[in-house]
Amino acid sequence: MMGTITDILGILIIAYMLLVIVFYIFMMAVAYFTLAREKRLDQDALEDEMQMNIFTKPVSILVPAYNEELGIIESMHSLITLRYPETEIIIIDDGSKDRTSEVVMEAFKMTPSDRTPQADLKTARVTAVHRSTLHPNVFLIQKENGGKADALNAGINYARYPYFCSIDGDSILDRNSLLRVMQPIITSDGQVVAAGGNVRIANGNDIHFGAMEPRALGNHPMVLMQIVEYLRAFMLGRIFFSRFNMVLIVSGAFSIFNKRIVIDVGGYSADVIGEDMELVVKVHGWIRENGSDERIEFVPDPVCWTEAPTSAKVLRRQRRRWAQGLFESLWRHKYMALNPKYGRIGFIAMPYFWLFEAFGALVEFAGYAYIIIAFLTGTLNTEIAALLLLTFVVYGSIFSTLSLMIESWTTHNNAKPKSILKLVAMSLSESFWYRPMMILFRLEGMVRFFTKKQEWGNMERKGLGRGT
Amino acid sequence: MTLTEIVWTIIIVLAVLLALLIGITIWRAVYREKRREAVDAYIEDHFDAWFDHLYYGAPAPEYDRSKRHQRMAIERIFSSFLHNGHSEEIKKRISEYAQENFSADYRRELKSPLWAHRVNALTRLSDFGVSGFTDFHDDRRIARMTRFEFFRYLIYLSHFDMNAFRTKFLAKKDLTEYDYKKIFTRLDDDRIYNIQSLYAVMPDAGKYAYIDRLSRTGNLHAGRWLESLLEDDNAEIRIRTLKAVQTRGIIEDPARYMKCFTSNVWTERMLVCRIAPYIGDGSIEGLRKCAADPHPLVRSAALGSLKYFQPAVMNQGVAE
Numbered sequence: 001m002m003g004t005i006t007d008i009l010g011i012l013i014i015a016y017m018l019l020v021i022v023f024y025i026f027m028m029a030v031a032y033f034t035l036a037r038e039k040r041l042d043q044d045a046l047e048d049e050m051q052m053n054i055f056t057k058p059v060s061i062l063v064p065a066y067n068e069e070l071g072i073i074e075s076m077h078s079l080i081t082l083r084y085p086e087t088e089i090i091i092i093d094d095g096s097k098d099r100t101s102e103v104v105m106e107a108f109k110m111t112p113s114d115r116t117p118q119a120d121l122k123t124a125r126v127t128a129v130h131r132s133t134l135h136p137n138v139f140l141i142q143k144e145n146g147g148k149a150d151a152l153n154a155g156i157n158y159a160r161y162p163y164f165c166s167i168d169g170d171s172i173l174d175r176n177s178l179l180r181v182m183q184p185i186i187t188s189d190g191q192v193v194a195a196g197g198n199v200r201i202a203n204g205n206d207i208h209f210g211a212m213e214p215r216a217l218g219n220h221p222m223v224l225m226q227i228v229e230y231l232r233a234f235m236l237g238r239i240f241f242s243r244f245n246m247v248l249i250v251s252g253a254f255s256i257f258n259k260r261i262v263i264d265v266g267g268y269s270a271d272v273i274g275e276d277m278e279l280v281v282k283v284h285g286w287i288r289e290n291g292s293d294e295r296i297e298f299v300p301d302p303v304c305w306t307e308a309p310t311s312a313k314v315l316r317r318q319r320r321r322w323a324q325g326l327f328e329s330l331w332r333h334k335y336m337a338l339n340p341k342y343g344r345i346g347f348i349a350m351p352y353f354w355l356f357e358a359f360g361a362l363v364e365f366a367g368y369a370y371i372i373i374a375f376l377t378g379t380l381n382t383e384i385a386a387l388l389l390l391t392f393v394v395y396g397s398i399f400s401t402l403s404l405m406i407e408s409w410t411t412h413n414n415a416k417p418k419s420i421l422k423l424v425a426m427s428l429s430e431s432f433w434y435r436p437m438m439i440l441f442r443l444e445g446m447v448r449f450f451t452k453k454q455e456w457g458n459m460e461r462k463g464l465g466r467g468t
Numbered sequence: 469m470t471l472t473e474i475v476w477t478i479i480i481v482l483a484v485l486l487a488l489l490i491g492i493t494i495w496r497a498v499y500r501e502k503r504r505e506a507v508d509a510y511i512e513d514h515f516d517a518w519f520d521h522l523y524y525g526a527p528a529p530e531y532d533r534s535k536r537h538q539r540m541a542i543e544r545i546f547s548s549f550l551h552n553g554h555s556e557e558i559k560k561r562i563s564e565y566a567q568e569n570f571s572a573d574y575r576r577e578l579k580s581p582l583w584a585h586r587v588n589a590l591t592r593l594s595d596f597g598v599s600g601f602t603d604f605h606d607d608r609r610i611a612r613m614t615r616f617e618f619f620r621y622l623i624y625l626s627h628f629d630m631n632a633f634r635t636k637f638l639a640k641k642d643l644t645e646y647d648y649k650k651i652f653t654r655l656d657d658d659r660i661y662n663i664q665s666l667y668a669v670m671p672d673a674g675k676y677a678y679i680d681r682l683s684r685t686g687n688l689h690a691g692r693w694l695e696s697l698l699e700d701d702n703a704e705i706r707i708r709t710l711k712a713v714q715t716r717g718i719i720e721d722p723a724r725y726m727k728c729f730t731s732n733v734w735t736e737r738m739l740v741c742r743i744a745p746y747i748g749d750g751s752i753e754g755l756r757k758c759a760a761d762p763h764p765l766v767r768s769a770a771l772g773s774l775k776y777f778q779p780a781v782m783n784q785g786v787a788e
Contacts, residue, residue: 040584042591055649189644189673383471390475394482401486405493417497424490 003380006370010384013367017391020356024399027240028406034239035300035410056186058086059178059256060159064151065091065169069098071307073107078172080135084179088137091169092155095124095145100169104140108132113139117157119259121267123150129158148252149268149275156267159259166276168253172202172305180302181256193258194283194296196250198234201227202305217419222315224426225434226308232403232427234300242298246349248284248329250296252276254304261286261294272332274325281333288342300411316441323445326358331449361442367392368436396431403427503537510541518545522558531569539570546596563597571598578604583614590620594627602629610639619647626654634663641671648677657685664693676708683712691720698724703733710739719746729754734763741769745776752777 061079065072072091079089093101104110113131124146132138143154152166163185165178181197203223217224241247255276262268265282268275280296287294309315330353336342337350367388374380404423408415415423469477520526532538546562570592577589578601593601602625605613613621618640625633643651648670652660660681667678679697682690694716697709710728713719725747728740741758744751755777758770 037583040582040588042588055646187644187646189646191644383475386475387471390478398482398486401490405489408493408497415497416501417494420493420497421490424493 007381007384009366010370010374010381010388013363013370014384014388014391016363017367017388017395020360021391021394021399023352023356024236024395027236028399028402030243031235031239032406032410034243035406039410056085056179056182057163057190058088058161059084059182060155060161060164060259061087061089061178062152062155062159062164062166063089063091063169064094064148064155064166065096065100066094066145066148066151067096067098067100068169069096069100069103071170072100072104075167075169075171076104076108076138079167080138081175082173082178083175084182086161087178088139088159088161089135090139090141090155090158092141092143092151094143094147094151101140101142105130108138108140109134110138110140115139115158118160119157119263121153121157121263123154123157126154147270147275149270149272152275153267153270156259156262162259163256164259164262165254165256166252167304168306170307171199171253173254174303174305177254177302177304181254181299184297184299185256185258188295190258191294192297193261193287193294194250194280195256196238196247196296196298197254197256197302197304198300199230199251199253199304199306201230201308203308203310217422220310221426222310222312223308224423225430226315228400228404228423228427228430229434231407232400234298235403235407236399238298239300241349242296244344244348245295245297246344247296247298248280248345248349248353249277250280250298251304253306254302257283272325272328273321274329277325277329278332281329281336284345285333285336285342288345312437316444319438319441320445320448323358323361323442324449325445326353327446327449330354330358358446361439361446364392364435364439365443368439392435393431396435397428400427400430503540506535506537507541507544510538511545514541515545518542518549522549522561523555525557525561528565533569539573543570543592543596550595559597563599566592566596566598567600570596571600574598574601575604583617587617587620590617590624594620594624597627599628602632607639610636613640615640615642615644615647619643619651622651623654626651626659630659630662634666637663637666638669638674641674643671643673645673645676648674649680652677652681655681657687660685661687661689672702672704675705679705679708679712683715686716688718688720691716691718695720695724698728703731703736706731707733707735707739710736710743713746714739714743717746719743719748722747722750725751726754729758734761734766737761738763738766738769741766741773744770744773749777 063072063075063079068075076089076091079087091104093104110130110132113129115129115131117126124144126141126143128140128142130140130142132140139158141154141158143151146154155166156164163182165181167173177197181195184192184195201223203218203220217227238247238249252275257279261283262279265279265286267279269278269282272278283296287296309318330337330350333350336346337354339346342350370380371385371389371392374382374385401424404420404427408420514529517526517529521528531542546566549558550562574589574593577585580586580589592598605621610618610621622633622637622643625636655663660678663678667675670678679694682694691713694709694712697705700706700709706728719725725740725743728736729751731737731740737758740747740751741755744755752774755770755774758766759774761767761770
């Protein structure tokens, strides 16, 4: 009897995994054809034209910073050297306990500014506003600690341009990133109201005055695995969902929003841990409720380089935070799921995120547990366990490897053959160590959601640049 | 077949497929890297010679048509010169060279089933000024074009054949305002007036872009024509017209603007307050009404413009 029940459980998990695999194959095919079409386009010529034209919309770049003294200056240099006609850069020091503000004020020769807010999103108290005498379009807002969402809202209040770009305090943008990520917004006459760019791992690369100089891939398995993981997430999920206007996540590390709409939906929510996803879901809700045809897109080309955690301890904090944030946003907007009013968001995106992203960790955990118990005790059906292991390997390692290959075939990343081989080897090992680790972290995030624990955790930056 | 055998078969098939795909990926990466190195090497070796040819008319370097990377390198050099300098001589030499050496390639690419190839070819034809392709696209081909492809095609036509441009311009109506603005910006003032008769049949996005373009002409006729749009039923047209007038800074007929002060669209009231100094003393009454407007931006614009009329306002006050 017990054996039958566990067999049924094993078969159900296999059925779930097969469903995921079929869906992933479909997503991958869409991603491939979408990217392959644009791959041969001469982007340099088009960008030169965009850079020079007078219709590019000005952007306020918001940089929320908390204890970023190590990486903030390089990040700022990358923003100042961006190829974009008109920007302003607003750093929001969210009550840092280190010397973030001091470092910025010294480096950019800041003086007090009388700039006043243009919107009134509720935030923690702003204590000072400064302006750079070296670069008059660079501002520093100092405020009491309120969290990343709160800091971004403060930045939105002081932003004067119709679009704002949110970027993490330790991230580096490629010179053309802002041009590329704004392209769909500009060419669609503002019908695209938000866009997210591609985020890549920068660990091990050199940075000189804000410009990333890729070096050979390092050998840190945790970092290599995250490179693969980011590629997979962007290649598989974001491109597919963007194609059908179902993007629910644009990376908080690099995203553009229409300021007016964000103010209309109340800005970033300071009471959730995944404020980036929360905002995107709110904007989708706004679009549906207004019956308009605006879109949110993911732009695969533009690149934002970010620092990945190098220790399991920090990675754990990050992933459980992401998982918790996912649950919070999905729960808060559960009214959208299977609701005809929300179209594809309600019938495809929301159910996908609930079934595969949110509860997927639980199902996978049950599957791994089944395999381990089956092989250790020999009491369970070893054939089912073997089939289950195969589906995990396909779902994990194979899809990661395929994502790497699609990325190599369809983008201009110019990765060296040796690097590709290294990443392929890494991704083939994913199902046997990295994925089980991620499952545990995600389950922890799920538990924290249900027990209502709210904290970011210390991200322990090492700072990008000079081969860190 | 037992389940175990099925599993093993799947594993073997997947392993073989994966090995094949990885092999293809590596081969493509190696090929791409070699080509990139070849392009960079060509540019490094021949840039000075191209500089001499384009600036001083020295003989052009040898070009081997069979080597694709050479064409890519030369195109990159040409783009670099076009985007970083301005000289009619350079443009002429680039155009002549591309016409003679690349036309056949572009003709082939325009027929390619790959969308990106066709778009790249259209972009280069426009950038390098290669003539002779205005009749290339028949109606069937145009109907199959994507929006972006059509946009690039119109830009090409606008360079070389205004008659064809006028005919084909409204063949597709799904261009965005941004597309129309990019097209109209490339037309000189004469050509812009040339298509004024098409305004009535343009889609809204085209109309907005046309009004914006007219705002940057100095001709008096443009001002009169713009002011006639203030009678349009479409509020957005009236708003764009006011913005265009603000950019031009020239008022032909002040009487036309008076009713804007009492429009039920707040943006119109705000914009007319902003251009009141150009309208003249006749706008003071309207500004006074708008100074008490329910919308804060209208009030702000009205009070800002009233400052220009302070002596007249004071005199009026004294007279009263």
